[in-house]
Amino acid sequence: MAGRRRGRLSVWRFITLRLLQAIPVILVVITATFFLVRIAPGGPFDSEKPVTREVRAALEAQYRLDLPLHRQYLSYLGDLARGDLGPSFKYSGRSVNELIAAGFPVTAELGLYALLVALVVGGGAGIIAALKPHTAQDYLPMSAAMIGICMPSFLLGPLLVLVFGIHLDWLPVSGWGDISGDKVLPSITLGAAYAAYIARLGRAGMLEVLHQDYIRTARAKGLPQWQVVLKHGLRGGLLPVVAFLGPAFAGLLAGSFVVETIFQIPGLGRFYVQAAFNRDYTMILGTTVFLSVLIVLFNLLSDILAAWMNPRLRAQYGRH
């Protein structure tokens, strides 16, 4: 009992430690991004019809760009410490906080569905392939996975729309939460590449596990094959997948831009990419900070999940 309690406490220690380690990372990211965006050619007020000098000066004053660079930096850090990501340059009268708050839930939902698709399709394909390696049952799903990996979403998205949205008229071609079923195609499109990776990872993991001694033990108990695979093989086989999920989910959020554009989804991915195109300084910084925090959190989460799924690792973290 005592040992277990100490283990619990240490998990919190571990989490705290990791979060503390993340602080310098995020600080460096902020600093580097802050200066990088200002070095990049073109500014937020550049447009095809150039503004007069007076107007530019007034705009810069409104956005505090008239301050010396180090003062801008310090005042940004000050605002950030208070949780204020500043006003957007592009969307007048909107704060970056507000824009992220509007976009993130949508992207998170999209990412979650995409991940579900990836897990169901990819995990399923990986397991099926691993059950009978080097047969058609292996080659077919794995070939599909390979195509999935190299099929960019700017290609898969429109293809799915053409087939299911236009020719078959089963599903809406765009939108998010407006028409029933409009979440299906984007989720599949975004999840496809990840499904392919998961299929490969899952297959390799399952093959490895199915050769373990404890699988033989399970079979010696007289369990049927499906129980052996699902009850004894799955957990160990999918561990590499879990380790992949954290970075993958963070990647999904950052990489949802293309899918969000194709399907006109009001998510964070569009803001993230457009901010860079618009040189929306505060928005670039805000989304970058937000995403790096997410990356840290999701990596931590997938580590914790992996540890939770793997009792041996659980013990290791307990000792840390």
Add this chain to the structure above:
Amino acid sequence: MALLQVEDLAVSFVTRNGINTAVDGVSFTVETGRITAIIGESGSGKSVACYSLLGLVPRPPGRIDGGRALFEGRDLLQMKETALRRIRGRDIAMIFQDPMTCLNPYMSIGRQLMEPLRYHHRVSRQAARARALELLAEVGIRDPAATIDNFPHQFSGGMRQRVMIAMALINEPRLLIADEPTTALDVTIQAQILKLIAELQRRRNIGVIFISHDLAVVADIADTIVVMQRGRVVERGEGEEIFQCARHPYTKKLLAAIPSGSKAPRTEPAEPLIRVRNLCTWFAPGRGAAPVKAVDDVSFDIQRGEVLGLVGESGSGKSTIGRSILRLVPVTSGKIDFDGIDLTALRGRELKRMRRRMQMIFQDPFASLNPRMTVYDTLAEPLLLHGIHSRKHVAQGVLRLMDDVGLARAFVRKYPHEFSGGQRQRIAIGRALATRPEFIVADEPVSALDVTIQAQILELLQALGREYGLTMLFVSHDLAVVRHLADRILVLYRGEVVERGSGDELFERPQQAYTRQLLQSIPGATRGF
């Protein structure tokens, strides 16, 4: 009628390189209430024979070529998979060799225990749990109620094997197949497990097949002994018969392989090569936590040309001492003096020079060889690194080493996985000797090997020790092995030296209770091997 009657069983493996006959016309019987031991070294087909009965040999590449296996009158070999599944884990249960890998690490032992019961008998969860608790108590798990929800890694090897046994017995099978159930365990634990199996068998009156490579292990418990070599049964008999009058040369070899006797006392004058003073090696598990005192205030000398035995069970710190001397783990405090040089103070280039003079042979010849380096590369590396041979002449050096350790020269381009365990250990020994060291730490060099191989390797070590004039620290959990080889013995318990003396002294006049326990655990001890 016999519980199990196997007749003319033949199993082969179809591989790309042709057909490999693994089991060739094997027959044996198992009676209710009796233990049949199948003895043979790795690759003799003893495990395949038993696995094929239960359909646990993967097919393909495995193939059953013929024979019958009547279990209570029904031929197991003719049964469909579904019918066989009803027998597996219910009427016939198995225990496997390595309790570390044979339990599912992701599932609590309780769930694993209950699984066969729930699957075969559709018992409620509560009832299954109650039965599991009973069995855990029966196999000697302390406080089962508190530990039933623990995971395998939270148990020691011996305890895991007890769990395995409980799992096998939970459905009250009529036949138990135990495949080398004690080979991966320390001697003391091995003795306990053997006792447990014999006890349970008597209490339940079931039939047992006990598979082992070591005659000594089964000496006390087997009723019938079947000796197998290269897929065939070469000898069979009631337990006592075999020991008294073995006919087949292979059986005799097996008997002879059981280590026995003490080494003759040394006559050379004592001149310490290594002095260890107040050695402490602690591991810090993390900031703030109390350190694990793997080695705590240990002092001893090793004389030049001496073989010093270091005995203790897993976790006693015996391997850590060896690694501390070789500077493979950081020393917490204390002094290690090698021929007048303080090893703990060495850095960089000096340390590298020193490494030439001291080498190590590891326990697991599977893990201690780089799987992607050929014998040639493995042996040439130290020769080139320490400039013992020029690149031009290194091939000659490699060949000479192979001769020394008794490996055929033709194998020079092969990879470790292409060798048997004993051959691999020969490569490892060759690598250690390549630098012509003065001192060698042998860390359980034979405990992963079959007895027959064990004897060969021990002999090789002895011969090479003489030839190279080696000083050796020989680490083992097996007193019999150590006694056979060592001039003096240290007994280690929980990081401290509890007793020291020559082999005979310890065997005849053990001072400490722990030493006595070690002595009693030697398999076949009562038989006087």
Add this chain to the structure above:
Amino acid sequence: MSTETLAEIARAERGTSLWADAWLRLRRNKLALIGFAVLSLFVVIALLTPWIAPYSYQAQNLELGASPPSAQHWLGTDIFGRDLLTQILYGGRISLAVGFVATAVALLIGVTWGAIAGYAGGRVDAVMMRLVDILYALPFMIFIVLLTVVFGRNLLLLFLAIGAVEWLTMARIMRGQIQSLRQQEFVEAAISLGLSPATLIRRHLVPNALGPIIVYTTLTIPSVMLLEAFLSFLGLGVQPPQTSWGLLISYGAETMEEYPWLLVFPGLALTLTLFCLNFLGDGLRDALDVRGARD
């Protein structure tokens, strides 16, 4: 002591035997060989393209416009009336070069970085991997835009830019591999021989960690080819009339309904490359895994 053995040893001395052996084993894997042959063919075709291409890659025939496959133009023409086969041939030169060189850059940096971090452990590892985290989080597009401005545009820069992005994952995989290998006894054995860390990493750790790296590499090459197209949009990649498979596919995707052949054929070229790479990668992994060679 037969002369045979000596001859064998003499052979063993030449070159690194692991790679020689891997090659021997690879030669027995039919799929991998096919993959290797097709890829080699692609490379040879890419090298010979200026001589074998049926048309000039920039000559336009605006009146013809986009036309489906025909006797004159086997794979059809694009909207400028340019021969698609020629475009694919020339695009292959760029794509294959980008794919292989950029991946090689990523491989070099990633493997070295990951191996050092994984071997050193402790604080060094923490600092090195935090740097990887930082690079992961930086806004990629701003980074690329800056590159174009600071260095101007050229292909070498493109390789470096892609390599500089792709090595991060490589480093992570490598580090994980090295960390688990680090615990193995043969590493301890190598240390006790007195090997320097650099030699130890190079001779003992890296060859044993190559399996997953090779598989990841075969997946990286096609994604790098597509990334190149994206960088071209940001102004870093190849400029028209030069082209690449990635660009052809992205143009083709825009007009997949009107001129499907403009998508299908470049897509086929990329997919074929991907499959061959994959077969070769799996084969190479198996070939390097000397243990798996038993059956």
Add this chain to the structure above:
Amino acid sequence: MPSALFSALPAVAIALLLSACGTGESNVVSGNRDGILHYGNGSEPQGLDPHVVTGIPENHIVRALFEGLAVKNPYTLEPEPGVARSWDISDDGRVITFHINPRARWSNGDAMSAHDYVWSWQRLLSPAMGAEYNYMLFPVKNARAFASGDITDFAEVGVKALDDLTLQVTLTERTPYFLQLMDHYSTFAVHRPTVEKFGGATNRFTRWTRVENMVSNGAFRLKEWLLNRRIVVEKSATYWDRDRVRLNGVVYYPTENVVSEERMFRVGQLHYTQSVPLDKIPVYRQMPDSPYVQAPYLGTYYFLLNTTRPPLDDVRVRRALSLAVDRDKLNDTVLMGTVVSAYSITPPDTLGYYPPKLFGHDAQRARELLAQAGYPGGAGWPGLELTYNTSEDHRKIAVALQQMWQDTLDIEVSLANQEWKVYLDSVTQMHFQVARRGWIGDYVDPNNFLDLFLTGGGNNNTGFADPRYDELILEQAPRAATRRERFAIFHAAETRLMQQMPIIPIYTYTSKHLIHPSVRGMPSNLMDSLNLKYVWLDRQWQADGGGG
């Protein structure tokens, strides 16, 4: 329980798929029934404050929510009454008196007054505001001085409320297009109490344009604003001319991706698209009852030539390049006949003005010119780089031009596409040799195009400097007594411009939309100007196949 999670996944996935079945009634069908127009608006507006925003998508929404003093008739583009019931222009054309319609109301019921305009224009011109379109009011006396901070008393600026319903505007000089500017959103009035309540006159960071706060004066009022999803406006109950408004509402979609927009149109999610993918146009053209609508547009697509650097400092080289371009062929092939070849900067028929046409496609003459410049047959050609911002259509044109120059003149031209802001930077810094450019008129007048090339002008970007040209545009044209005289001066200036060829005009833009056949009252015009007051949806319209 991870295993429980995994076993739940298929169920979730199936549920996800099932919920998809049946896409239901399309937006077009329901919109036609309810009088709601579904409008592809190109992108999310950067805001809805008329004095802050600058783009075209913003224009569409702001003009639905607000109304200017005078509005353009969508059929003729001539000004017609808006908030002002009528206006008087003095004989010298410098004083305009607007008579505010007494029925004009803010959406909260407040009456509109001339003071609203005085205050709003002061807001627009205030230096602290940084309104990018403040130059729209520069024709007004002292407006420029006030905007640049030279004078601080707004009373000196030529805007006065003579009484609640009378606004008097004094201009520096006769400005024939001034009335048009009253339909530009920067000159719209905003509701003073609302703006001040949420932050003050010149604060850009206020929340006054949010749905719950916004007070506007147009035919529609803001109903819903979901970022990057849609903006919904509904018919205003307070609008003075509400009886003529036939739509009940409009839904604006930020259709950033033109290909996606076309697909939305195809499945009946949109009545109207902002643009049409080039490759889809032939298909739509062939349709019976085609929804494809194309019309000339007040804009020119051209290439800037950097006249300060060789080889383009030689007018013969510039002319050779221009003459070598076969604009008609480009239009017929790559551009699918969707544009009008241009040979000068001002679009033809800019309120009756026609630009000079000094040249056509002439390969022979181009080669001669190049030879005269010292590069006979392309020999000794130093190379040339053409810069364009990343876009599929720009790329196509650049690739075609590159080959035309290669074929005709035997010269090497390399292409460089740049990301938008990098491209803008290159153009303003003049770090280019040839750069793609487009100009869309803010108001229908040649001046809006010709003043681009004034010496040192912010949009000149070519190094072109001609004192005589400056004089014609700045001195003579404003003093012209009649439109004809004025146009003659412009013609002379434009002739000078095209003789020196600091730009290569390529084509006059066209507006291209897909408009559902049920949409009525949406005529094409040169400004692509939409007046929602005229638009209605034909409920009777029935398609045989639905969406189109």
